[in-house]
Amino acid sequence: MKITVIGGGIMGSGIGQVAAQAGLDVTIVDVSEAGLDKAKTSIAASLEKFESKKKVQSAADVLNRIQFSTDWSSVGEADAVIEAVPEKLELKKQVFEKLDRLAGEDCLLASNTSTLSITAIAGATSRPEKVIGMHFFSPVPMMALLELVKGYQTSEETVEKARQLGVQLGKRLITAEKDYPGFLMNRIWLPMVNEACFALMEGVGTAEEIDQGFIDGYGHKMGPLRTIDMAGIDTTLWAMESLYEGFGDPKYRPCPILKKMVEAGDLGKKTGKGFYSYEGGVKEDAKRVVV
Ligand SMILES: NC(=O)c1ccc[n+]([C@@H]2O[C@H](COP(=O)([O-])OP(=O)(O)OC[C@H]3O[C@@H](n4cnc5c(N)ncnc54)[C@H](O)[C@@H]3O)[C@@H](O)[C@H]2O)c1
Incomplete structure (x- = not known):
């Protein structure tokens, strides 16, 4: 399974890391080369700790499953995209407009927003039924929880896909059934x-x-x-x-x-x-x- 994470900051690097630990092929996309360097360094440091505690067999193998890029071409190949750019609605809408143009039709489109309307973010695409909130907790490699958030138009099929992905990433799930600011947590x-x-x-x-x-x-x-x-x-x-x-x-x-x-x-x-x-x-x- 291929996954692209948009935004390689605190959350994007953590999400990319757990996806690679789960055996997925990961690309982390960011606007900034410096941001990507920082992401790589912090993931490598975290994986080394896990390796020394025998929670990860080979830190190098996990890191090798992650590509770091300023180019969005991996989106077209991805089975799922998780967005983790700053908490600004207009920025997230721009990202989802672009994802809508680039992603395959079966691709799961998820936002890691902490509070913003999934319905509004999904509204920037032509396929709101395929958009969902996947709200991870920081530090992502340490925290068990994943909060799924249903937008007004999110389909049950999308919820199920996100649930399966969350389980694959080793998370325990709760679901916010309605899209109110800040969801449940x-x-x-x-x-x-x-x-x-x-x-x-x-x-x-x-x-x-x-x-x-x-x-x-x-x-x-x-x-x-x-x-x-x-x-x-x-x-x-x-x-x-x-x-x-x-x-x-x-x-x-x-x-x-x-x-x-x-x-x-x-x-x-x-x-x-x-x-x-x-x-x-x-x-x-x-x-x-x-x-
Ligand atoms: N920090 C937390 O504890 C936490 C927890 C849960 C959810 N969140 C949510 O996760 C999201 C990201 O938060 P964060 O703490 O990782 O922020 P951050 O500032 O650490 O990282 C954001 C990254 O996005 C990149 N970016 C900005 N514009 C971009 C674009 N157009 N395309 C690609 N990359 C872009 C930045 O360069 C930066 O590396 C926010 O929506 C936030 O609310 C944060």
């Missing part, structure tokens, strides 16, 4: 994370205390602020904006601190600084609270 998770940002901004506690509270009080492996440092502050802000716009309800108003951090270019681990500092890549540094 992010509709609940993001307002809570946003509230953690407001609590920090209003000085109720420090980032470390908020995160520690979630670890010690609720048994989470990582607190909400550390988690969105990993996910990307930009991605979190855009996802929150999409909930706010999609529901038209003030309870989803994005916390201003998220906006300020994006304006400042402090996007979390990927830029070396978010709520915590990751400069130098030293683990201890991650404990130094920035905000």
Whole structure:
């Protein structure tokens, strides 16, 4: 089976990696050569860890199953395409318009969007029944969950194809039956994370205390602020904006601190600084609270 992933950032590289680990032929397509280099380096590092823990037999064999390209020609050969470009509706629509022109008629077209309307994304194609949300969780090679999201016109055949692909990738599935902003998981998770940002901004506690509270009080492996440092502050802000716009309800108003951090270019681990500092890549540094 051949799969093309559009966008080789945090999510696209993770999705490409698990697909290659499952034995699929993978192409990761990105607009940026630098982005593709970064994807290759991060996949290689992750596979080496898996190899040393005997979770992967040969990291080199898995990596060899992945092509990295700025060229879209693999789309025409793909059995499935999973899109993982930034969380902006207009960009995703442009990508799906192009996929509609290039993909074979039986190709499964999936979006990894966190919050955006699958129905609107599918509307950019001439085959909305073949478009579905396949929402993976980060880091994709570690997280078991895959949330399928049915658009208004998604066919049962498409749902079944996506389900089979998800199982092949080793994921456990849940399905959002209706296409509301944030689907099942992010509709609940993001307002809570946003509230953690407001609590920090209003000085109720420090980032470390908020995160520690979630670890010690609720048994989470990582607190909400550390988690969105990993996910990307930009991605979190855009996802929150999409909930706010999609529901038209003030309870989803994005916390201003998220906006300020994006304006400042402090996007979390990927830029070396978010709520915590990751400069130098030293683990201890991650404990130094920035905000
Ligand atoms: N980060 C998370 O934890 C997370 C979790 C679940 C879902 N998502 C969703 O996954 C998607 C991607 O998020 P991410 O965190 O990987 O973002 P990212 O910023 O790490 O990566 C996005 C990549 O897309 C590339 N890109 C931009 N325009 C493109 C185009 N026209 N064609 C091809 N590539 C293009 C960029 O160069 C970049 O490498 C978003 O919709 C996001 O909401 C993110």
